[in-house]
Amino acid sequence: MNGKKQPAWRDSILDSIADGVFTVDRDWKITYFNRAAEEITGISREEAVGRHCFEVFRASICEEGCCLRETLKTGEPGLHKAAYIIRYDGKRLPISISTAVLKDEKGETVGGVETFRNLSVLETLRKELKQRYTFRDIVSKNKKMQELFDVLPQVALSDAAVLVEGESGTGKELFARALHDLSHRRDGPLITVNCGALPDTLLESELFGHKAGAFTGAGSDHPGRFSLADSGTIFLDEIGDVSPALQVRLLRVLQEKTFEPLGSTRTQKVDVRVIAATNRDLKKLVSDGTFREDLFYRIDVVTLKIPPLRDRREDIPLLIEHFTDHFNRLQGKEVAGAAPETLNILMNHKFPGNVRELMNIIEHAFVLCLGGVLLPEHLPDFLRPDEFARRKTSPLSLSDLEAELIRETLAQNGHSRTATARQLGIHKTTLWRKMKKLGIESG
Amino acid sequence: MQVAIPEWQGRVSPVFDTAARMVLLKVEDGREVDRREAQFLGMPPPLRVQRLLDLKVDVLICGAISRPLSAMCLSAGISMIPWVSGSLDEVVKAFLVGALPSPDYTMPGCCGQRLRARRGRGRGRGRKKGGPQ
DSSP states (O other), X not given: OOSSOOOHHHHHHXXXXXXXXXXXXXXXXXXXXXXXXXXXXXXXXXXXXXXXXXXXXXXXXXXXXXXXXXXXXXXXXXEEEEEEEEOTTSOEEEEEEEEEEEEXXXXXXXXXXXXXXXXXXXXXXXXXXXXXXXXXXXXXXXXXXHHHHHHHHHHHHSOOOEEEEOOTTSXXXXXXXXXXXXXXXXXXXXXXXXXXXXXXXXXXXXXXXXXXXXXXXXXXXXXXXXHHTTTSEEEEETGGGOOHHHHHHHHHHHHHSEEOOBTOOSOEEOOOEXXXXXXXXXXXXXXXXXXXXXXXXXXXXXXXXXXXXXXXXXXXXXXXXXXXXXXXXXXXXOOOEEOHHHHHHHHTOOOTTHHHHHHHHHHXXXXXXXXXXXXGGGSOGGGOHHHHHXXXXXXXXXXXXXXXXXXXXXXHTTTOHXXXXXXXXXXXXXXXXXXXXXXXXXX | OEEEEEEETTEEOSXXXXXXXXXXXXXXXXXXXXXXXXXXXXXXXXXXXXXXXXXXXXXXXXXXXXXHHHHHHHHTTOEEEOSBOSBHHHXXXXXXXXXXXXXXXXXXXXXXXXXXXXXXXXXSTTTSTTSOO
């Protein structure tokens, strides 16, 4: 490999392995290139040998993060670094790279060896696997979620009202979208109304529309969301927040498929499917008397209960991957995924904000991550309390702490040294001496 | 004519998709009249094309370039001489005398394909009388 004649069996061995192998001399020129390397890069051995490795290999890390350079600098082997190479046809090939120092018989470094594995087959398998766990835009391999995926097509085909129950951020709207897209109403509109976001009077006008002059400021006719959803689906999010008065009107639409816009005496007919969602316990609201029982039974024809993320932790890696792909596409980045330590932190988090919280965390990490993998330092501080506390306190030595305590106590006592000394339980001369030593002005 | 060449250690950067630094040449009547630099470190592919457009680049001479990024450059009207390797100064000289693309400055494995991609006839060297503008 270093210019000397090598035994023929060495080539046979290296050519028989599936990983690409090449060696370089100290000038980064290729001295050996095995058969798998030829196949993966599409470059023949004759063309490769004698050329600079970066011109043959053309990996995403050649310029800024070459592992072979790092290995030759430190003497430490590099293992399984993720990157991609650009083949002669412009195709990006995901690879995993390992590196080691190459020494001669005297133990002198003569160059380096790099082995690389084509990950595109793995990538394809990974995609296929992901497809198995994806239903529309919902990703999960959790048993309960898979059961929901199984019943969703049948539920969608019926015209029955559906109640989607789940904590905030579990993806209730995605279920509503999937139900609509799988139903015979898919060519009609899907209208979403967040009932909790609007005050009661505004919500009534928003849902049923109004006529010009119905109230102050109603200058023209305004079609309601029910009218807009005609021949489609209306998704009423946070239905548990609707007032009792509006519940009566909703009940009428559900029962009779008719309503009157505000200020109108003409009854309108509407053909709409209702999907409601709530993050509250509607049964409890019924027993408390704040939610009408008849309305509850009208919307609770089919109930889909979405488990919170803390009850389906097995989905966290899948969701991280899903959001990584999403933000890579959106931001044109090349983030390979989460590092094992990052995954560990996320697996141990309780996720009170559910999938939405995870998505926000990944988005935050994407802002700080320029490439490679998402590392713990890319995560928000609240996920790393130990690290955060360490960073906050580590620069403080004992004398720093002492100084901080004295400054704080001085401030609390209006910079009175006598009162400060009393509170700290030391003599005021000792306090003066310490202040002088620590460079504290009495203010 | 504004020419951009990604540069790394005095050579044409091996991968345009991840190149950190760009050398920008102003070429008039086949002569280099100005040279400056632009930073591209950590820039994702779509922003790279936008940055080239902001810098009013007409021709991009680069090493390896991925298919999607190459398509983006072409659709943005930027002429390209990809798969170029070698010392930056030599590559510039070769370009100024109209010797690019050339097998002497081509990355290994790229002989079989079309060496020069061009969009917008008449923009690149050799289309107009008098060479680079």
